[in-house]
Amino acid sequence: MQAPQRCKLCNELKVLDTSHSIPDSVFRKLLSRGSGHAVAMYGDKVTAHKNTQSSLAEKLLCRECESALNERYDQYGQSILRNDNKNAARHSGGVLFESIETNRFANFFISILWRMQVSGLEEHNQFSMEAIHEYTIWKYLNRKITIPANLYPVALSRLQDREKIFGNNPEHIRLVIMSPFSKRYRDCTGIRFAFSGFLVEIFIPDIFRFTTNEHCMLGMCPSDYFAPYLDIADDVQIITGLANAYEKAKMI
Numbered sequence: 001m002q003a004p005q006r007c008k009l010c011n012e013l014k015v016l017d018t019s020h021s022i023p024d025s026v027f028r029k030l031l032s033r034g035s036g037h038a039v040a041m042y043g044d045k046v047t048a049h050k051n052t053q054s055s056l057a058e059k060l061l062c063r064e065c066e067s068a069l070n071e072r073y074d075q076y077g078q079s080i081l082r083n084d085n086k087n088a089a090r091h092s093g094g095v096l097f098e099s100i101e102t103n104r105f106a107n108f109f110i111s112i113l114w115r116m117q118v119s120g121l122e123e124h125n126q127f128s129m130e131a132i133h134e135y136t137i138w139k140y141l142n143r144k145i146t147i148p149a150n151l152y153p154v155a156l157s158r159l160q161d162r163e164k165i166f167g168n169n170p171e172h173i174r175l176v177i178m179s180p181f182s183k184r185y186r187d188c189t190g191i192r193f194a195f196s197g198f199l200v201e202i203f204i205p206d207i208f209r210f211t212t213n214e215h216c217m218l219g220m221c222p223s224d225y226f227a228p229y230l231d232i233a234d235d236v237q238i239i240t241g242l243a244n245a246y247e248k249a250k251m252i
């Protein structure tokens with residue numbers, strides 16, 4: 001029997017479950033031969049990550065909290081990303097999501113960010129968030145209250161790979177998971193990570209009066225969202241991050 005540890009969400013001493021910051025189902029799709037020891041970066045060529053004990057899984061939460069996050073956020077977010085209900089359509093400039101709950105979708109990504117923040121895994125520790133923000137997000141998640149759209153704005157871009165850096169099949173970009181990293185803006189820090197073909201950027205304000213409106217934020221319109229295309233070759237930070245991940249994975 002495992003020794004009880006403190007759950008990061010309810011703070012109770014319990015036997016902890018295995019948690020994934022990025023939902024398990026994303027990894028299940030990527031893992032080859034079900035070894036449970038891989039972070040696939042690209043198609044079937046890369047299947048493992050040397051420093052990872054598992055598919056970026058660790059003991060973070062008790063079973064109740066793990067299921068609560070799963071039911072409240074992950075199931076909904078994943079259903080939108082998988083396009084289960086045909087809410088997403090490609091257009092010339094990006095992907096249009098219609099008739100979705102944009103704020104709930106944004107909360108899915110913020111809950112992933114929080115799980116990465118409290119994670120002890122090296123892969124998730126390339127960014128930092130001030131304690132006040134970690135606490136604020138925790139408070140909302142713990143009380144099962146929806147985080148308002150303008151508190152931690154979230155923007156999505158659909159990644160494209162025009163130059164075929166990740167191979168001839170353009171859909172290979174969907175198989176890349178990129179760990180979070182930070183980008184500085186004038187009055188906030190953007191924390192960026194990628195999975196399922198989208199770059200997610202969550203804006204953490206320097207102060208709580210966040211005013212910039214230069215990005216199209218998820219949740220500002222309650223039901224629709226347009227995620228513009230972003231070619232990975234057009235963003236130095238992204239292409240460098242992806243290339244590093246790819247090189248690291250190739251060494252296995």
Ligand SMILES: [Zn+2]
Pocket residue numbers: 007008009010011012061062063064065066
């Ligand atoms: Zn718990």
